[in-house]
Amino acid sequence: MDKTLTTRYDVAEHLRTPEExxxxxxxxxxxxxxxxxxxxxxxGDIARAKGMSQVARDAGLSRESLYxxxxxxxxxxxxxxxxxxxxxGLKLHAEAIQS
Numbered sequence: 001m002d003k004t005l006t007t008r009y010d011v012a013e014h015l016r017t018p019e020e021x022x023x024x025x026x027x028x029x030x031x032x033x034x035x036x037x038x039x040x041x042x043x044g045d046i047a048r049a050k051g052m053s054q055v056a057r058d059a060g061l062s063r064e065s066l067y068x069x070x071x072x073x074x075x076x077x078x079x080x081x082x083x084x085x086x087x088x089g090l091k092l093h094a095e096a097i098q099s
Contacts, residue, residue: 015049018089025090036075043084044070050088058087 015021028042047055047070056063060083069076070084085092 010048012045012048015046021046021049021088022090025088036081037072040070040074040076040081041072043081043088044072046088046090047084055084055087059083 011024015024025042025046028039032038032042044067047066052066053063056066059066059080061069061080066084068074069080082092
C-alpha cells in the first residue's frame, strides 16, 4: 500500500490577487470576534503572499519586527496594524450593525 504524503496547508500560497487578499482579510475580520492576534495572523498570511520584505519596507518596519507583530502570538499596536494594512494596499472600513 502506498503512503499518502501530506503537506501543511498555507493560505499564503493561494492569495494571488489583491481581490483575493481583500476577501480573505474581510472574512478574517468577520471571524475574529475581537481577537486582535487573529487579525494580525491574517495580515501576516497576506504579507507573506505579497512578500514580507517589501511589506516591511512599505510599512516602515523591520522585517523581523513585522514577523513578530503578525505571528498571531501577540496583539500588535493599532498603529502597526494600520501601517501594514496600508502597505498591503488594503483599506479598513466600518459598517453599521443592523439591529
